[in-house]
Amino acid sequence: MKAPFIGFLMLLSLGPLVTACNGTTGDALIAFDASAAGAPDAGDSFLVPGTEEIPAYTVQLTFAQMYIGAVYVNEAPGGSGATFDTPSCIDTGVYCAQVPGGIEGTPDNPNELNLLSTAPQPFSVQGNGSADLGLSWEIYLSQGDVNNLGNNSGFGIPNIVDLQGTATREPDGRVVSWAATVNINESNRGKPVIEAGQPGKLPICMERILELGGVSLQLYPGASMLLTVDPRAWFNTPIDFAALPSVAADQCPYDQQTSIYGGADYCIPASSTLPGSEKGATQGNTLYTGVTNGGAYTLTYRPSP
Numbered sequence: 001m002k003a004p005f006i007g008f009l010m011l012l013s014l015g016p017l018v019t020a021c022n023g024t025t026g027d028a029l030i031a032f033d034a035s036a037a038g039a040p041d042a043g044d045s046f047l048v049p050g051t052e053e054i055p056a057y058t059v060q061l062t063f064a065q066m067y068i069g070a071v072y073v074n075e076a077p078g079g080s081g082a083t084f085d086t087p088s089c090i091d092t093g094v095y096c097a098q099v100p101g102g103i104e105g106t107p108d109n110p111n112e113l114n115l116l117s118t119a120p121q122p123f124s125v126q127g128n129g130s131a132d133l134g135l136s137w138e139i140y141l142s143q144g145d146v147n148n149l150g151n152n153s154g155f156g157i158p159n160i161v162d163l164q165g166t167a168t169r170e171p172d173g174r175v176v177s178w179a180a181t182v183n184i185n186e187s188n189r190g191k192p193v194i195e196a197g198q199p200g201k202l203p204i205c206m207e208r209i210l211e212l213g214g215v216s217l218q219l220y221p222g223a224s225m226l227l228t229v230d231p232r233a234w235f236n237t238p239i240d241f242a243a244l245p246s247v248a249a250d251q252c253p254y255d256q257q258t259s260i261y262g263g264a265d266y267c268i269p270a271s272s273t274l275p276g277s278e279k280g281a282t283q284g285n286t287l288y289t290g291v292t293n294g295g296a297y298t299l300t301y302r303p304s305p
Contacts, residue, residue, distance in 0.1 A: 035120035039230030063164035064115035073097035073134035078213020097129030167241035179264035234290030
């Protein structure tokens with residue numbers, strides 16, 4: 001049975017989930033706790049590779065937070081035609097597990113995952129699903145409806161990613177203090193509609209959902225879900241930190257509510273729509289690609305503590 005769910009409301013109702021997983025398989029509904037954590041050693045320094053034109057840098061993250069809005073597990077394998085290749089954000093496979101809410105966070109940083117801590121940080125809601133084999137999964141990088149063009153900016157709304165760190169240029173030892181913010185809304189990540197007759201061809205929700213494959217996950221009674229994020233994997237492509245704009249530049253608007261630039265001198269712009277001639281445009285695109293390419297994320301089931 002195909003899952004008839006739309007946007008962030010997909011699978012929020014307990015009834016449709018029982019129909020999708022229980023009604024077709026006979027499996028009992030399983031409730032589970034879910035949490036997320038940073039990867040071990042994520043706070044250690046690491047090398048960002050260079051090229052003939054861009055020097056290598058040794059980078060250390062001193063602050064790293066990420067907003068995660070939900071996690072869904074699908075019985076269809078990634079790229080099978082039932083997932084990822086659909087023209088909308090509704091996969092045609094069957095969703096067999098869900099955590100339809102964001103990270104609980106702390107009073108100082110609600111809804112945000114501290115990526116420099118390996119301590120499991122609980123989601124704000126309990127997950128549920130059935131004992132069916134999941135072969136692909138999704139991370140929602142959004143607060144509220146993923147189809148709403150502007151719902152990821154403004155007062156009190158968390159950024160997708162906030163980073164601070166230092167980058168030491170390998171050839172001469174120059175140290176660059178930098179910060180970065182990643183958001184996904186109409187102004188900085190939305191793609192223009194190419195064909196007016198097909199306004200849904202490039203929906204904003206496709207920018208806000210990480211579609212990930214290569215898993216074989218089977219839920220069981222007494223299990224809990226753990227999502228692990230390693231932000232170092234976002235930096236596998238060369239970035240010239242010394243060529244970034246100053247945090248006072250127009251490319252680096254300071255969001256007083258949610259972005260933390262600290263004492264950084266330079267920023268990686270949040271936008272992927274800056275003209276190529278704008279300072280920091282290449283670095284902004286590179287970081288965004290790293291955040292969304294899937295290499296930083298691992299999902300497991302484990303016995304509940």
